[in-house]
Amino acid sequence: MIPLRGGTGVNDSPLVPSSAPRSLGSRFLTGAGRAGIPKMPVNRTPVDQALIQAARSARIYAYAPYSNYAVGAAVRTDDGRIFTGCNVENASYSLSLCAERVALGSAIAAGARKIIAVAVCTADGGTPCGACRQTLLECALNPETCVVWVVKPDEIVQWYTLAELIPHGFRLQK
Numbered sequence: 001m002i003p004l005r006g007g008t009g010v011n012d013s014p015l016v017p018s019s020a021p022r023s024l025g026s027r028f029l030t031g032a033g034r035a036g037i038p039k040m041p042v043n044r045t046p047v048d049q050a051l052i053q054a055a056r057s058a059r060i061y062a063y064a065p066y067s068n069y070a071v072g073a074a075v076r077t078d079d080g081r082i083f084t085g086c087n088v089e090n091a092s093y094s095l096s097l098c099a100e101r102v103a104l105g106s107a108i109a110a111g112a113r114k115i116i117a118v119a120v121c122t123a124d125g126g127t128p129c130g131a132c133r134q135t136l137l138e139c140a141l142n143p144e145t146c147v148v149w150v151v152k153p154d155e156i157v158q159w160y161t162l163a164e165l166i167p168h169g170f171r172l173q174k
Ligand SMILES: [Zn+2]
Pocket: 098, 099, 100, 101, 128, 129, 130, 131, 132, 133
């Protein structure tokens, strides 16, 4: 989790519920990006409640008998659809699948190619692993504006842009 920057709260944003946590509000209200990372063109992003709820619901189906770390994920595609995934563990451990990549695979299998937002739900507000960040980058319409919501079952913890989560991701130069 990155350090939170300044901010005065969320009360002046009509797009954010007054119950939104302060940490979320500070992200909305600060225009400064992290060093070297262009900030989103808008600093008020509507909370994507449907996407977040989809990730929370998907987490219920997580198959995580080895780690007991259930994860639900949801991606919104550029045509507005939402696809979900949960982590799918395996006795071999290394064959386990992350929720984010399951969700992305579901979207691709349905004909989608680009995503514009992501939500990830865990018990402790964990962020996507490095492999998932790179995989999401592959399909992001614009990493600078692709919002990644990090949530718990009953709380929005934080949001990032995908560019913030993987600032120097691999891109095949054609
Ligand atoms: Zn992952």
